Amino acid sequence: MRYALRDRIALGVALAAPLAVALILVPFRTGLASTNLALILVVVVVAVSALGSRLAGAVAALSSAVWFDFFLTRPFERFSITDSNDLTTAVLLLAVGLAVSQLAARARRLKVITVTDAGLLARVHDTARLAQSAGSADAVVGLVKGQLTEILRLRDCRFEYGTLLGHPARLEQDGTVVVDREPWDVGRRGWPDGEIELRAAGNGHYRGRFMFRPEPGTVPSRQARLVAVTLADDVGTALDTAGPAPHK
Structure with a gap:
């Protein structure tokens, strides 16, 4: 240990x-x-x-x-x-x-959990306010990329607009991770190798996905993973409100 x-x-x-x-x-x-x-x-x-x-x-x-x-x-x-x-x-x-x-x-x-909860909750509120404002959807994407990098301790993170490509490991809506359609025990095994997908959907419409690589050896809590999913949903909502996804 x-x-x-x-x-x-x-x-x-x-x-x-x-x-x-x-x-x-x-x-x-x-x-x-x-x-x-x-x-x-x-x-x-x-x-x-x-x-x-x-x-x-x-x-x-x-x-x-x-x-x-x-x-x-x-x-x-x-x-x-x-x-x-x-x-x-x-x-x-x-x-x-x-x-x-x-x-x-x-x-x-308990003190650490309380502090962590407050920090994560603040991020969710900040993103939700920006997503609901008349600001650029790209600004929401940029904000969430930074938040995901910090919350999940990522080595790199990017956002892909539009069509799904390939079958990478995926962070699901319930905070679990799936590899080749099979559950992956993050708590015991850590993140899977390679890039991991986190989809962004708004009002039932797929708008894009975050693709990220975690820092080696990091194991974020399920709570942190659920917050990451919530932030991605805010991106999907902002993009859905803004209209068709841009070509990037």
């Missing part, structure tokens, strides 16, 4: 930060209650979980529990706990740390 640079850094911090903090706390381990020491390590887990992935948060929780046991509970510097209260604290530290990592990851994911 490949991890983004940020996630790799977070994993490194998840391993190192609890150890560093535990070492800092060593001079205070006889003067502070074990529960207070554990709470300080929970703060470390929260910080890692907020910045990194769910895995980084879980690693931080495990690392915190291990170094709490080794450095901050009797007998010191041994992986052994003789006091039942310290054992309970260590178990709670691990459990709370794991719970926090899951909650932080979920909150971060």
Whole structure:
């Protein structure tokens, strides 16, 4: 599995930060209650979980529990706990740390989804307004080409007016992809090789199609693909309103 640079850094911090903090706390381990020491390590887990992935948060929780046991509970510097209260604290530290990592990851994911939804919705509204205005249909085509390139992370994209040619892979109205009339699992296999077709129709009339090549290794969400279909429909509507397709 490949991890983004940020996630790799977070994993490194998840391993190192609890150890560093535990070492800092060593001079205070006889003067502070074990529960207070554990709470300080929970703060470390929260910080890692907020910045990194769910895995980084879980690693931080495990690392915190291990170094709490080794450095901050009797007998010191041994992986052994003789006091039942310290054992309970260590178990709670691990459990709370794991719970926090899951909650932080979920909150971060929901934030990303919300931001993504707002951005995609803004694109749909902008295109719909332009398509319904008296402006040039070519302006709508140009706008949508740029939007598709960004939303689907395309290497290149062009619009073809008029007649269908060939049988390329096609992005369907429901956001799925079809290759040779067979469903293609984009989520598992990524985009198919070669150019992919996205048709633009208005009021039931075929007006043209976008032909695009995605960047290698990109897998846009189904939500992004559905927005792309909606944008192509706006192009079809604009061209249908403008009249016969130009020769290009």
